[in-house]
Amino acid sequence: MKKALQAIFSWIKKNDLPPKKNRSKFRGQSLVEVAISFPILIMLFSGVVEFGFILNTYLSLLDATRDSARLYSGGDPFDTGLFRSPYGADTFYYDAAFEVQRILDPKIDDAAYLGRRIILDPAVDDVIVSVYGADGSSVTNWREVDGLPTYHLLPVSGDPTGNYSSIFTKDDIANTRVEDAPNAGILVVEIHYNYHHVLGLPWMTAFLSNPLHLQSYTIMPIRAGEPVSAP
Numbered sequence: 757m758k759k760a761l762q763a764i765f766s767w768i769k770k771n772d773l774p775p776k777k778n779r780s781k782f783r784g785q786s787l788v789e790v791a792i793s794f795p796i797l798i799m800l801f802s803g804v805v806e807f808g809f810i811l812n813t814y815l816s817l818l819d820a821t822r823d824s825a826r827l828y829s830g831g832d833p834f835d836t837g838l839f840r841s842p843y844g845a846d847t848f849y850y851d852a853a854f855e856v857q858r859i860l861d862p863k864i865d866d867a868a869y870l871g872r873r874i875i876l877d878p879a880v881d882d883v884i885v886s887v888y889g890a891d892g893s894s895v896t897n898w899r900e901v902d903g904l905p906t907y908h909l910l911p912v913s914g915d916p917t918g919n920y921s922s923i924f925t926k927d928d929i930a931n932t933r934v935e936d937a938p939n940a941g942i943l944v945v946e947i948h949y950n951y952h953h954v955l956g957l958p959w960m961t962a963f964l965s966n967p968l969h970l971q972s973y974t975i976m977p978i979r980a981g982e983p984v985s986a987p
Contacts, residue, residue: 799959809954814970816860816874817947821974824855825945829976833887833898833943849899853883853909856947876910880950880967882919883909888929888942891983895926895933898981920948923973941981946973 833848858864860874876883885907889896899906908918923946950967953960960966 799957802955802957803960806953806955806957806960810951810964810968810970813874813949813951814972817949817970817972818974820856820859821945821947821972823859824852825943825974825976827855828852828945829943829978831978832980833978834980849885849887849907850909852885852943852945853907856883856945857909874949877950878911880919881910882948884918884920884922884944884946884948885909886922886924886944886946887978887981888926888944889981889983890929890933890937890940890942892937892939893930893933893935895930896983897926920971922946923971939982939984941978941983943976943978943981944973945976946971 828848828851831848831852835848857876860876862871863869863873887898889898897906905917906922908920910919922944924944929942949970949972951970953964953966953968956966
C-alpha cells in the first residue's frame with residue numbers, strides 16, 4: 757500500500773512540472789514580469805512615503821493652531837499693556853501667533869533641541885490671528901474697530917498685511933450663525949505653510965506643486981471677545 761501511494765504521488769509530481777526544456781522559458785517570463793512591475797511598485801511606495809510626510813506636517817500644523825487657540829481662548833484680546841510685536845500690535849495677538857511658531861519649532865525655547873522642527877519662512881509663510889464679536893447676525897472684527905489690520909505674524913518686517921489673506925471674512929463667520937444665537941466671541945488661529953517635498957520625486961511634483969501650500973486653522977470661543985449688549 758505504501759509503495760502504491762508513493763508511486764501515485766510521484767506520478768502527480770512528475771506531471772505537474774513542465775518539461776525540462778521549457779523550465780528556463782517560464783523562469784525568463786517571470787523575470788520580465790518582475791522587471792516591468794518593479795518600477796511601478798517603487799513609484800507607488802515612494803509616493804506613499806512622501807504623502808506620509810505631507811500628512812504628518814499637516815497634522816503638526818493643525819495641532820499647533822489648536823493648542824494656541826485653546827490656550828488663548830481664555831485671554832483678553834483688548835489687553836494693550838505691552839507692545840512686543842514688530843508692528844506694535846497688542847500682546848494677545850502676538851503671543852497667540854508666536855505660540856504657533858514656538859510649538860512648531862521647539863528650538864526657539866531650547867537651543868539644544870535636536871528633534872523634528874517645522875521652521876516658518878517669513879518670506880512665504882504666515883500665522884494669522886483674528887478675534888470676532890458676534891451680536892445676532894452682526895459680526896465685528898475687533899481690530900478693525902481700532903483701525904488695525906488683521907494680525908499677521910509674518911513677515912517680521914515690512915508690510916503688516918502679511919503673506920496671505922485670512923481664510924475667513926466677517927460674512928463667513930456671520931453665515932455660521934443661527935437665528936437668535938446668543939452673543940459670542942470667536943477666536944480664529946490659522947497658519948499658511950509652504951511644504952517642500954522631502955523626496956523630491958518627479959512623479960509627485962507632477963501632481964502636487966513643490967513647495968505645496970498647506971493651510972490649517974482652529975476656531976475657538978473666547979469669552980472676552982463677546983459684544984456687550986446695551987442695558
